[in-house]
Amino acid sequence: MDLRTDILPHSDRLFRMALNILMDATEAEDVVQDTMLRAWERRAEWESIENVQAWLTQICKNLALDRKKKMSRTESMNAQTTATLTTSPTGDTEGQLALLHQLIAELPPPLDDLVRLRDIEGFTYREIAEQLSLTEDQVRVYLHRARGRIRQRYEALQA
């Protein structure tokens, strides 16, 4: 395995996950950097890792949740970051991301990860099953459950 070809290509996906958890692009970028450096420190383990993507996701998620706890308040998007967000046609990217953050954050594991993998990353049921160590049937059932909760919560927020 190689840092350049096997680890770094996951950084954008990890960034989106961290951004969804932290709601701050600069903090999310820092978390992905820490994830990459942590993975590099543990490079002796690389050959024994079966699913690199799941391994990196777990490191990144733990780091993001730790940082989330330390953050006393949600900061606005930092203009200095190198990260890029597409401008929404409604012009309220930050507000919409906050909404999605809230909807997903309220889901229990593994429903939160499942929704991120499906709705943000566009993975198939099989790919999600491999990453979360679930069966495809479980993925379908959990996705049904997760979206049902999202609909309920979303309609409550809209009311």
Add this chain to the structure above:
Amino acid sequence: MDYKYIEQLIDRYFEGETTLEEEQILKKFFAQEELPEHLRKWQALFIAERDLAAAHLDESFHERILALTGEYHVKAQPISLHVRLRPLYRVAAFLAFAVVMGTAVEYSTGSRTEPAQEQVAVQEQDELNVDETTPLDIRSAELIPTDTLHLQ
């Protein structure tokens, strides 16, 4: 306009029964600015998913990680023979130009004889190059113009 298909897709989406392609159709549909009133409430959700899916790190992020881990190596690019010889091409072109210009200047100043004239000049020179063994008077006689000779 009939939005039955979109309404069905939304219901199937929340049931977790849509395919990835159908979910893309929903995201594209809700990216429009003009939407019917009863569907507008779902716009923020699908736009947020689409926007978050488009978020990415700058290209310099990879370089930074490679630098921090000491793995930043600039790959040596193979250089073709053509590229290696490029400086020589310039020298050769300059030399060719200098030769052409030199020749042109030489002709224009008349310091160099035309080939035909040169041949005539050589012939004349040959005629003048008389054998050293020839007696001096004969050589002189050959050079005396005929109109100066007085025959007795």
